[in-house]
Structures are given as structure tokens and as C-alpha cells.
Amino acid sequence: MSEPVLKVKNFTVEFWVDGVWYPAAVDMNFELNPGRVLAIVGESGSGKSTTALGIVNLLSSNARMSGSVKVKGQEMVGARPQVLRKFRGKEVAYIFQEPMTALNPVYTIGFQIVETLRTHFDMGPKEARARAVELLTMVDIPNPEGSFDKYPHQLSGGQRQRAMIAQSLACDPGLLIADEPTTALDVTVQAEILDLMHNLKNKLNSAILLITHDMGVVADMADEILVMKDGYVVEHGSSEQIFNKPTHPYTKELLGAVPMLGTSAKRTLTKEKAQAPVLNIENVTIAYPKRGRVPEFVAVKDFSLEIFPGEIVGLVGESGSGKTTVGRAAIGLLPIKSGKLEIVGKDISKATQKELFPIRRHTGIVFQDPASSLNPRLPIGESIGEPIFLAGLAKGEALNKRVEDLLEQVELPRSYRNRFPHELSGGQRQRVGIARALALTPDLLIADEPTSALDVSVQARFLDLLLDLQDKLKFACLFISHDLAVVDILAHRIAVMQDGRLVEVGERDAILKHAKDPYTQRLIAAVPVPNPEEQRKRREARLAAK
Amino acid sequence: MARIKNEKPNENVTQGGENAIQNKEIEGLSQGQIVRRRFVRHKAAMTSVFVLLFLIIAVFTSLEMKLGPFRWRGWWQFKYDELLELRTEGCPEGIVGCPTLDAVPSFIDGTPMGLGRHPFGQDDIGRDYFAMVMRGAQRSIYVMVVIGFLAAAIGTVVGAISGYFRGWVDAVLMRFTDFIITIPSIIIGSVVGYHFGNLGVGFLAFYLGLFAWTGLSRLVRGEFLKLRELEFVDAARVAGASNRRIIFKHILPNAVGVIIVSVTLLMSGAILLETALSYLGFGVVAPDVSLGSLISQYQDSFTTRPWLFWYPGIFIITIALSINFIGDGLRDAFDPRQRRRLTKKDKERARAQAKIAAQND
Numbered sequence: 001m002s003e004p005v006l007k008v009k010n011f012t013v014e015f016w017v018d019g020v021w022y023p024a025a026v027d028m029n030f031e032l033n034p035g036r037v038l039a040i041v042g043e044s045g046s047g048k049s050t051t052a053l054g055i056v057n058l059l060s061s062n063a064r065m066s067g068s069v070k071v072k073g074q075e076m077v078g079a080r081p082q083v084l085r086k087f088r089g090k091e092v093a094y095i096f097q098e099p100m101t102a103l104n105p106v107y108t109i110g111f112q113i114v115e116t117l118r119t120h121f122d123m124g125p126k127e128a129r130a131r132a133v134e135l136l137t138m139v140d141i142p143n144p145e146g147s148f149d150k151y152p153h154q155l156s157g158g159q160r161q162r163a164m165i166a167q168s169l170a171c172d173p174g175l176l177i178a179d180e181p182t183t184a185l186d187v188t189v190q191a192e193i194l195d196l197m198h199n200l201k202n203k204l205n206s207a208i209l210l211i212t213h214d215m216g217v218v219a220d221m222a223d224e225i226l227v228m229k230d231g232y233v234v235e236h237g238s239s240e241q242i243f244n245k246p247t248h249p250y251t252k253e254l255l256g257a258v259p260m261l262g263t264s265a266k267r268t269l270t271k272e273k274a275q276a277p278v279l280n281i282e283n284v285t286i287a288y289p290k291r292g293r294v295p296e297f298v299a300v301k302d303f304s305l306e307i308f309p310g311e312i313v314g315l316v317g318e319s320g321s322g323k324t325t326v327g328r329a330a331i332g333l334l335p336i337k338s339g340k341l342e343i344v345g346k347d348i349s350k351a352t353q354k355e356l357f358p359i360r361r362h363t364g365i366v367f368q369d370p371a372s373s374l375n376p377r378l379p380i381g382e383s384i385g386e387p388i389f390l391a392g393l394a395k396g397e398a399l400n401k402r403v404e405d406l407l408e409q410v411e412l413p414r415s416y417r418n419r420f421p422h423e424l425s426g427g428q429r430q431r432v433g434i435a436r437a438l439a440l441t442p443d444l445l446i447a448d449e450p451t452s453a454l455d456v457s458v459q460a461r462f463l464d465l466l467l468d469l470q471d472k473l474k475f476a477c478l479f480i481s482h483d484l485a486v487v488d489i490l491a492h493r494i495a496v497m498q499d500g501r502l503v504e505v506g507e508r509d510a511i512l513k514h515a516k517d518p519y520t521q522r523l524i525a526a527v528p529v530p531n532p533e534e535q536r537k538r539r540e541a542r543l544a545a546k
Numbered sequence: 547m548a549r550i551k552n553e554k555p556n557e558n559v560t561q562g563g564e565n566a567i568q569n570k571e572i573e574g575l576s577q578g579q580i581v582r583r584r585f586v587r588h589k590a591a592m593t594s595v596f597v598l599l600f601l602i603i604a605v606f607t608s609l610e611m612k613l614g615p616f617r618w619r620g621w622w623q624f625k626y627d628e629l630l631e632l633r634t635e636g637c638p639e640g641i642v643g644c645p646t647l648d649a650v651p652s653f654i655d656g657t658p659m660g661l662g663r664h665p666f667g668q669d670d671i672g673r674d675y676f677a678m679v680m681r682g683a684q685r686s687i688y689v690m691v692v693i694g695f696l697a698a699a700i701g702t703v704v705g706a707i708s709g710y711f712r713g714w715v716d717a718v719l720m721r722f723t724d725f726i727i728t729i730p731s732i733i734i735g736s737v738v739g740y741h742f743g744n745l746g747v748g749f750l751a752f753y754l755g756l757f758a759w760t761g762l763s764r765l766v767r768g769e770f771l772k773l774r775e776l777e778f779v780d781a782a783r784v785a786g787a788s789n790r791r792i793i794f795k796h797i798l799p800n801a802v803g804v805i806i807v808s809v810t811l812l813m814s815g816a817i818l819l820e821t822a823l824s825y826l827g828f829g830v831v832a833p834d835v836s837l838g839s840l841i842s843q844y845q846d847s848f849t850t851r852p853w854l855f856w857y858p859g860i861f862i863i864t865i866a867l868s869i870n871f872i873g874d875g876l877r878d879a880f881d882p883r884q885r886r887r888l889t890k891k892d893k894e895r896a897r898a899q900a901k902i903a904a905q906n907d
Binding site: 019021328331333357360361363364365367368369372373374375376377378383386387390391433436439 | 776777778780781782783784785786787791796799800895899
């Protein structure tokens with residue numbers, strides 16, 4: 001066995017906030033050997049990113065570290081800046097979550113790779129360029145010579161992440177820290193990036209410290225797993241052990257909360273015959289009009305979908321496929337260019353703002369981002385009560401009573417009426433979002449990726465709540481998501497979109513088990529499953545198919 | 547909806563997520579409380595608040611005032627336009643009307659501290675300079691407040707409308723704003739002052755206010771462009787809110803930080819604008835005085851009787867500086883990314899805590 005690249009001993013990070021030290025990561029102990037992958041998993045706020053940043057000493061000035069972190073035998077805690085600079089990039093490389101913000105937008109990717117190379121090695125510009133192209137070739141960027149002179153915005157999300165990886169590999173680092181490297185990417189791209197990292201690890205014999213909340217990604221990559229909760233390590237073991245025989249209750253809970261494709265119970269819908277659809281979209285085209293020199297952009301082409309009362313339809317697709325556009329148009333937030341759009345029997349294809357007011361009573365929407373979907377200056381009670389107030393249904397005390405009932409319905413304490421959004425966690429805010437959307441007991445609810453910003457356990461609770469409410473209130477729901485496993489839990493029917501077109505629509509099981517369209521098949525195959533053996537089989541199958 | 551008062555906002559706050567620890571500081575506080583706490587922590591701004599309040603109260607109660615049937619005597623003995631006998635005793639040779647203010651304690655120079663009869667001295671014809679400076683400060687503060695409020699009102703409305711509606715409304719309003727910006731305010735001021743200077747200081751302030759809103763309206767427009775894309779605006783629209791309600795109830799309160807900050811900074815600019823105009827002779831016209839006109843009137847006497855220059859100057863600097871500091875403090879308070887820095891004192895305290903903890907072990 002070779003010498004470990006990374007040795008972490010009694011490592012503790014604390015933050016100074018308002019006169020008190022709060023621990024963010026406590027007493028971490030682990031080692032990492034070359035060629036191995038250690039995954040740190042946990043929910044947001046559990047201290048996994050803090051640990052990673054602490055290793056390269058990149059924490060903000062109100063943090064303090066104690067204990068010891070040794071990279072190739074060199075102590076990092078309390079090291080002088082000169083020493084750290086030599087180590088960063090050369091011995092330890094960091095892959096950030098969001099390649100768009102981690103790469104400098106005013107320099108070409110080639111320049112940024114060359115910069116890393118020339119900082120650490122005595123290299124001429126020509127040599128460095130050759131090496132950079134070599135690196136870009138290694139990470140499978142199409143046309144490496146040409147891509148060298150491209151700016152980050154000219155590349156797709158997956159290619160940017162590849163460029164980022166190329167940059168981090170520039171100096172053959174012994175340790176690669178990947179902080180949620182695939183979270184911002186679509187599943188199909190995610191699978192490619194994971195394959196790439198897997199290959200590179202074998203080729204270069206680097207150690208990888210992988211930070212993620214996605215158990216599927218962990219199952220795909222990790223040899224060893226560290227489970228963190230509230231700054232403490234609750235369980236540490238090999239991948240097989242954690243997935244097959246978790247001992248700590250929190251690990252079990254975390255694994256239990258992960259939605260798995262094709263495991264949820266059958267959902268049947270008792271459909272009365274000859275019911276009119278709540279939402280009827282017929283051959284709709286939606287376009288963003290041209291602005292100045294930017295030409296018109298057609299986001300959705302010739303799209304048709306019907307949703308019947310009491311039915312949940314899942315709309316899935318990758319980013320940019322136009323699913324959110326459909327959701328917004330369906331409640332009249334966006335005008336449609338051609339086609340026919342009917343909500344509860346009323347045609348709103350050409351409705352003006354005024355004509356839309358009566359429709360508002362029958363529709364509700366839950367938004368994606370819990371941080372921006374509530375007005376930060378209003379107490380949440382006022383946000384929830386606004387639709388009722390504006391519809392003129394209740395005022396004063398009666399309104400307060402209804403708001404409190406709604407809060408109870410979404411399992412929040414009644415006293416939360418006077419809280420402000422920033423006091424609530426992401427999951428709680430999404431509940432408030434639901435309460436607001438259901439305030440007028442709508443016939444149609446649009447849910448636009450309501451869980452994509454939530455942790456798995458919070459997501460599981462949220463989905464349970466949504467199912468319960470739907471059982472009780474029987475509203476029709478268009479559930480937009482990029483996560484097939486989530487849609488699997490909720491939906492009666494699934495519609496798949498690609499590039500603004502409807503690819504396939506059908507009963508849930510028909511789509512998930514017997515998809516006809518190759519795109520749907522690819523999408524399903526790319527979803528990582530939280531099971532290491534299953535993932536290995538899939539990877540081999542993918543490689544064989546190439 | 548009124549906030550219920552008897553409920554403690556701090557029961558079982560469950561803060562989760564990325565910044566759980568960083569958010570400990572704002573747990574259980576309303577947006578307003580957070581801003582207030584950050585502001586109170588800003589030492590320069592808090593000092594400025596007290597200095598400015600003291601100055602305003604002192605300045606406005608010093609002289610005789612008539613407001614309809616009410617008559618305020620004022621705590622200062624002279625009027626600003628009263629002709630008095632020029633004092634010569636105690637002054638250097640050949641100089642009359644020197645200040646009697648003695649701010650040096652008696653144990654240093656032997657004479658007791660005190661205001662004396664004419665603390666800021668007298669001007670050429672024997673008027674009490676303290677009364678004149680008080681009068682000048684009143685005029686200047688008055689101009690500043692009028693310009694500030696007028697500019698805030700126009701700038702906010704223009705910015706809000708063009709940012710919210712965009713399209714041709716935006717284009718028309720912004721080109722109009724550009725047009726106003728291209729005309730230098732000093733020239734407007736001197737033209738306006740030349741024509742209307744003797745109509746009184748209120749009229750002058752009003753006219754200047756009509757030209758001072760441009761910067762603010764651009765800032766507000768930018769803020770509205772950003773805020774209107776947020777999801778809570780869509781949520782309000784889905785709830786059936788009208789454009790007016792969205793602008794005033796949902797977006798404006800979120801832009802209030804930007805507005806307050808730039809208005810305070812604009813006010814300190816306004817006081818300098820008035821000073822500059824009066825210096826050029828187009829602002830406040832004799833026999834009335836403002837801080838600027840006092841300085842311009844006595845610029846020649848700087849070498850012989852410098853106090854005629856100093857005292858109005860000190861007032862201008864104090865007022866403008868304290869408003870700037872307050873604006874600075876407000877900007878920091880409204881910025882959610884502002885975190886408390888770890889000071890040397892904090893570090894020492896932390897070390898002491900650790901020591902005690904170690905001893906207890």
C-alpha cells in the first residue's frame with residue numbers, strides 16, 4: 001500500500017458569528033490513498049463543503065481551523081501563504097460546482113489552463129499551449145485545438161465542466177477535490193462527466209475527494225463513504241457497507257429518502273368518463289419575441305397535452321427543453337404564439353391581462369426557487385393570504401383564520417403566519433409556496449421543479465405532503481421536473497420533452513418501463529441508481545455500447 | 547394584516563441549508579430589525595445621527611421664528627440682520643469684530659472657557675456672525691431637505707415605471723432622463739437662481755429638486771429590472787394582483803434600501819450644490835444668508851479675518867459629512883452580504899474563552 005495522499009486528523013472548523021464560535025465540522029479523521037475515491041455525503045449545512053475548503057485553506061476570514069491536514073506529508077493548517085500557493089493547483093486541485101462562475105468569463109479556457117501550467121512549471125507559451133491542448137483532448141472536448149480559444153460562454157454546461165476538469169488536472173495533482181461536480185448538469189451529461197472522472201482516476205492514479213448530496217453519484221464513483229450530519233461524521237465505511245448494511249439511523253434515513261426509479265406503488269386514477277380536461281393544450285407554439293438584434297426564439301413548438309381532473313402529469317426534460325415555458329404559459333404568465341390553450345373550459349389563447357383575472361381563481365403555481373418565490377419584505381401569512389384577499393373572499397380576522405388553516409394544512413405551525421421568509425428553511429418555504437398556491441382551492445396546480453433546491457430527506461417529506469393534499473383536494477397537477485425518480489413517485493402520466501417538442505407521453509409505467517423513443521430511453525438509463533453494483537453494471541453496458 | 551405582538555418570534559426556529567451558521571446572526575428577526583441592528587453597529591453613522599440631530603435642533607431653535615400665530619423667541623440674543631456696535635477690545639491691532647469664543651480650558655491658557663458676546667465675531671457692518679451662521683445653516687438644511695424629498699419622489703416614480711413596464715415607456719422616460727443628465731446642474735442652478743433667486747429659498751430648492759432626480763431614477767430602474775424577474779412577482783400576478791399593487795406593495799419595499807441610500811447621498815450633494823450656487827451669487831440673495839453666500843461674501847477677508855470663512859465652512863463640512871456617513875451606514879445595513887468582521891478584540895475574547903474552557907476541563 002502506498003503512502004496516503006491526504007491525512008486528516010482531529011480536523012475542526014469553526015465560524016465566528018456574532019460573538020460565538022459555531023462549529024461547522026468537528027473532529028474529522030480520515031485518510032485517502034492514491035487512486036481511491038472518498039465521498040463525503042450529507043445534506044446542505046452538514047459541513048461537507050466546509051471540510052473540503054478547509055483542506056485547501058480557502059475559508060472566509062471568520063473561520064478558524066484546528067487539528068491537522070497533511071497533503072503528501074505537508075501540513076496545511078496554519079501553513080504560510082507561500083506554501084499554500086505552491087500546493088494549490090499543483091498537489092491539490094479543486095473542481096467547483098458551477099463551471100460558469102468558476103471559470104473567468106473574460107479569458108479563453110485555453111488561457112486559463114495555460115495560466116495554471118505556467119504558474120507552477122517553468123514552461124514556455126508554446127509548450128504550455130501544446131500541453132493544454134493535450135489536456136483538452138484527454139477530457140474529450142470536441143475539437144480541442146479550436147476549443148482552446150473559446151470563451152466559457154461559448155461552451156455548453158458539460159463542456160465547461162470538462163474544461164474545468166482539464167484545468168484542475170493540468171499539474172497532475174495527487175488529490176482532486178470535486179465539490180458537487182455534476183449537480184448543475186443534466187442527467188445525461190452527468191453520466192458522461194462521471195465516466196470521464198472514472199477513467200481519469202484510473203489513468204492518473206489520483207485520489208478524489210468527492211462532495212455530493214446525490215446518492216446515485218456516490219454509488220457510481222465512491223470506494224469509501226463518509227456520512228456527515230450537522231458537522232459530525234456519523235458513519236464511515238466502504239461503499240458496499242454503507243449501501244448494503246448501514247448502521248447509523250441517519251444513514252438509513254438518508255438512503256430511505258432517495259427516490260428510486262420503478263419502485264413506487266402503482267397509481268391508478270378512477271376516471272369518470274366524458275370529463276372535460278382541466279387543462280387543454282392543443283398545438284401550442286410559444287416564442288420569445290425578438291428584441292433588437294436578438295432574433296425571435298421559439299421555445300416550444302407544436303405542443304399538445306391534456307390534463308384531466310384529479311390527475312398528476314409529470315413533465316420531464318433536460319434544461320432548455322422548454323418545460324418551464326409550458327408551465328408558465330399554462331397559467332397565462334406567458335402569451336402563446338399560435339394554437340389553443342384552455343383552462344377549466346375557458347379559452348385563454350388570446351386573453352388580455354384583464355380577461356385572465358377570473359382564471360387566477362382556478363390556478364395556482366409552486367415555483368422552483370424557494371429563495372425568490374416569497375416576497376422577503378412580507379410576513380408569510382400575508383403572502384399566503386394575498387390570493388384570497390385579492391379575490392375579495394375574506395378580510396381581516398376571517399382572512400387570518402383562513403391563512404392559519406392553510407398553514408396547518410401544509411403542516412406548519414399556525415404561529416408562522418408572522419414569520420418572514422428568511423427565517424424559514426428551504427423546505428418550509430416550499431410548503432408556504434404550496435399553501436399560497438392552494439389558497440383558492442384551485443382546479444389546476446402547476447409545480448415547477450419545486451424540489452430541485454431541496455435535500456433528499458426534505459424532498460421526500462415534501463412529496464408525501466403533496467400527495468396527501470392531492471388525495472384530499474383532488475386538484476389536477478402539472479408537475480415539472482428534471483428528475484425522473486421524483487416524477488415516478490407522483491405522476492399518473494408522464495410527458496417527455498426535448499428541444500421544445502413533445503417526445504412521448506403516456507401512462508407512467510409505460511414510459512418508465514417500455515419507453516419507445518430513444519431519447520426517453522437514454523434519459524432513463526442515465527439516472528444514477530443508489531446501488532454500487534447496479535451502477536457498475538450500467539457503466540459497463542454504457543462503455544460496451546460505445 | 548397586523549403582526550400579533552404577544553407571540554415570541556423565536557420559538558423553535560429551524561434554520562437549515564447552506565448558510566445555517568452564517569444565518570445564526572439573523573435568527574428570529576424581521577427584515578427591519580436586521581437592518582436596524584446593523585446600522586446601530588456602524589459607529590461613524592451612529593455618531594453622525596447624533597451630531598446631525600443636535601445640530602438641527604440647535605440651529606432651528608436659535609433664532610426668532612414666526613409660524614402663523616406662533617412666535618418662537620429663539621435662545622440667541624441677536625437677530626441675523628441686526629446692526630450692532632463693532633467690538634474692538636481684545637482683538638489684534640487694526641482688526642474689528644473678532645470672535646469671543648474661547649474653547650480652550652483655563653488650565654491651559656489662563657482664561658475660562660465661554661461663548662462671550664459674539665462667539666463667531668462680527669461682520670463688516672457689525673452684524674452678529676453667530677446669528678448669521680445659524681440663519682445660513684437653516685436655509686441650507688431647508689434646501690437640502692426639499693431637494694432630497696422632491697428628487698426621491700420623482701426619481702422613484704420615473705425609475706419604477708420605466709423599470710417595471712419596459713418597452714417604449716422605458717425608452718421614452720430614459721431618453722428624457724438622459725436629456726436632463728446632459729445639462730449640468732450648476733448651470734441650471736445659476737440660470738434658475740438668476741431668474742428666481744429673489745422669489746425665496748423655497749422656490750430655488752423646488753427648482754433644483756426638479757433636476758436632481760436623474761441618478762436616483764436610473765438606480766431604481768435597475769433595481770426594478772432585477773426584481774421584476776423574481777418569482778414572487780409572478781406569484782403575485784398569479785394571485786391576481788394589479789400592476790399598481792405589484793409595483794407598490796411587492797417591488798418597491800424591496801428597493802427601499804437603494805432609494806434611502808442614494809437619497810441620503812443626494813442630500814449631501816444638494817447642500818454642496820446650494821453652497822456652490824450661493825457662492826456664485828445665484829442662490830440665496832442678500833439680506834438673507836446661506837452658508838454658501840457667507841463664504842462667497844467674505845472670501846477676500848480670509849487672510850485678515852479668517853473666522854468669517856471658518857465657521858460657515860465648518861458647518862458645511864459637518865452637515866455634509868454626517869449625512870454621508872449616515873448614507874454609508876445605511877448602505878452597509880441594507881446589504882445582506884455584509885457580515886460582521888472578526889476584529890482583534892473578538893479574537894482576544896475568543897482566546898480568553900478558550901483559556902477558561904481549558905482550565906475547567
